[in-house]
Amino acid sequence: MRSRILLFFLLSFLAFKSLAQVNIMGKPGYINTPSANWNTDRPLGITFSHLPGDYSMFGNEKTDVNFYSFRASLTSFFEVNLSVAHRPAKAEIDKLGVGDRQLDFRFRLSKEREFLPAIVLGWTPPGSVAPYLTHDYLLATKNFKTNLGRLQLTVGFGSPYVFLKKTGSDSYFDLEIKKKSQVNLNAEYLSGFFSAISYSPVDFAGVMMEYDSNSLNGGIYIKPFNWLSLQAHTYEAKAWGFTAGLNLSLSKSPKSLRAYEDRMD
Amino acid sequence: MKTGWIKILLLFCSLQVFSQQLEDKLWQAGFENVLIQEQRDSLNVFFENREFRNPGHSIYFAELISGKETEINNTNITWLPLYHNKLVGAYEASSFQLTTISQQQREFFNRNNKPFKNYRFSFRLHPEVVSRFGYYSDPFETKFNMILDTRVYLAQGLSLQTGITIPIVNNLDNHGMKLRAAPTMLHYFTQPWNAHFFSFSAGTFYNDRYGFDLEYRYDQLDSSWSFGFAVGLTGFYRLYGLEYSSEPMDKLYGVVDVEWRTGIENTSLKLSAGQFLYEDRGARLDLIKQFPMAEIGLFAARTDIGTSGGFQFAFSLWPGKIIRGKKLELRTTEEFRWEYTYNNEDPVARQFRIGMPRLSDVLRNYNEAWIKQLGN
Structure with missing residues (x-):
């Protein structure tokens, strides 16, 4: 019986539309966790996300964070992300100081196939003095299309180690490796196993649940347009956050050319 | 024999009508310096398009415009997009194959190119953004100006660019908010x-x-x-x-x-x-x-x-x-x-x-x- 159910799941695949949900840092994903989805048709992403202080990843200073993130899929297997974290309360106290920017890459090691999940490797280049947001991970995502909607599962592992640039050192390569839990930044984003599940009964909305290696989070998302995704989520049912993501296509022709083509039709 | 000559004459006439129409259509669609060199069974079409960033788009646009007009499909067209009033490459229609610019094509262009007359006065809006991210006190320090500028062709390949800079926002440096001349260069x-x-x-x-x-x-x-x-x-x-x-x-x-x-x-x-x-x-x-x-x-x-x-x-x-x-x-x-x-x-x-x-x-x-x- 069980194998039949499995077979039913496996045989009910359809072509997947581009799956545009993004996580707090603008990568394809859920709430905090990323997924192995790849937004091929919409290679440019611009995301805003608001995080409650208690779950802000900046372990030592629990103030609210606004993330402004940019994603560019340069090829079908290589993607770059940049996030700028703005902490309004921190800005009031410390008048100066370089802010927190996070640059990282995603590599798609394998595409999703009928029986195999998509596999993605995420890597943050080392070199930061305060790598709060560093995350290096390997993860797999599988979509199941059923008669009742789409189910998506992700399982991943994030490296519990982090490279630290030695303070005061001029050399970019003067690094030391430490366990995230032993660094006094008190930031352990994606350190260890994490997993997520989302369920979308319709194309434009769904619910999701994740364990991001630190906490259990849940949320809902809607996609009023193909280029816009909005989501609200809660961390352990204690605090709230939300994310809005624009996902844009870069393959359109110039406006006057398109207008001419439309007139021809 | 006689009908043969008439056919050739007709073909030649229709080619001329076609190229005149094509020239007008292209000009109306925003192309400039449209020059058409007629040869026995082919056309070399020179043009400049300043609206599009990609010459691929302007070539494709020109091809759409030409295709709509004509039944003379056995006419071979070569597209010669210009950049800053100069030849860059020659591309065959429909295949988009690159061909070498021939001496003949160069000479025709040199003879017929009119740097001033064949262009519109083209004014362009161009934002200038300088920013620095990451400082806590002001994470998005930005200098944002709007530039209205123009490029005038003075001679073949030689142009003057000038305009005015309209400051809109500046929380980055002490450049001030006064109206000033935009970058101006030959x-x-x-x-x-x-x-x-x-x-x-x-x-x-x-x-x-x-x-x-x-x-x-x-x-x-x-x-x-x-x-x-x-x-x-x-x-x-x-x-x-x-x-x-x-x-x-x-x-x-x-x-x-x-x-x-x-x-x-x-x-x-x-x-x-x-x-x-x-x-x-x-x-x-x-x-x-x-x-x-x-x-x-x-x-x-x-x-x-x-x-x-x-x-x-x-x-x-x-x-x-x-x-x-x-x-x-x-x-x-x-x-x-x-x-x-x-x-x-x-x-x-x-x-x-x-x-x-x-x-x-x-x-x-x-x-x-x-x-x-x-x-x-």
Whole structure:
């Protein structure tokens, strides 16, 4: 019986539309966790996300964070992300100081196939003095299309180690490796196993649940347009956050050319 | 025998009518300097399109316009897009195959090209954005100006670019909010021999530089390799309304580069090395991806000053054409380019912008592989 159910799941695949949900840092994903989805048709992403202080990843200073993130899929297997974290309360106290920017890459090691999940490797280049947001991970995502909607599962592992640039050192390569839990930044984003599940009964909305290696989070998302995704989520049912993501296509022709083509039709 | 002659005569007449119609249609659609060279059973169509960033789009547009008009489908058309009033390449219609520009085509162009008369007065809106992210006190420090400028062709390949800068926001530096002259320069672009491109500029540039700049590039346009160099002697300047302040023109830069189209999803790798702005020696590696709507690049650089990385992107601003009359045009810029550097303290491997995109950025879009991609 069980194998039949499995077979039913496996045989009910359809072509997947581009799956545009993004996580707090603008990568394809859920709430905090990323997924192995790849937004091929919409290679440019611009995301805003608001995080409650208690779950802000900046372990030592629990103030609210606004993330402004940019994603560019340069090829079908290589993607770059940049996030700028703005902490309004921190800005009031410390008048100066370089802010927190996070640059990282995603590599798609394998595409999703009928029986195999998509596999993605995420890597943050080392070199930061305060790598709060560093995350290096390997993860797999599988979509199941059923008669009742789409189910998506992700399982991943994030490296519990982090490279630290030695303070005061001029050399970019003067690094030391430490366990995230032993660094006094008190930031352990994606350190260890994490997993997520989302369920979308319709194309434009769904619910999701994740364990991001630190906490259990849940949320809902809607996609009023193909280029816009909005989501609200809660961390352990204690605090709230939300994310809005624009996902844009870069393959359109110039406006006057398109207008001419439309007139021809 | 007699009917044969009549046929040829008819064909010739219809070709003439067709080319006159095509010329008018193209002009109305925003093309400029449209010149049509009629040959026995083929047409060479020269044109410049300043609205689109990608020549692939303008060639495809011209092809749509021509295709609609004609039943003479056995006429072979060759498209010769111009850049800054100069020939760049010749592309066969429908196949978009690159062909060598022939002596005949050059001569025809030289005879018929009218730098002033064949163009509209084209005014363009062009934002200028300088920003620094990451300081807590103000995470998005920005200087945002709107530039209204124009380029007037004075002679073949020689143009003058000038305009006004309208400051909108400035929480970055002490440049002030007074209206001032936009970067103003003389520019000469030429391809004296096929595949050898030169670009020379003198005047005031972007990024607060003034002086001289010379670029050379060897690019066969159907090859995946190209290389070039750029040299310049510049100094710092700033305009505060009508007041002018400047430092001596004594900063020399010289950079060589080689670029390779990887063949993987329209990406290119470019390695540059030499002395960058502020006498900063080192190397920079760029990964560039061409999308129809934009170009997105990533780079890493290591120089005397330090290490940096970042990205840049370039795209046409929406909507393109705003007003177009017979002799006048107002449009948004065909290319807005912006670079973000991760190292926001030291100017690592810094370059400055002249009035036109750098030669490698221009010619990348003329590559046969890319033109073919956009045409299909």
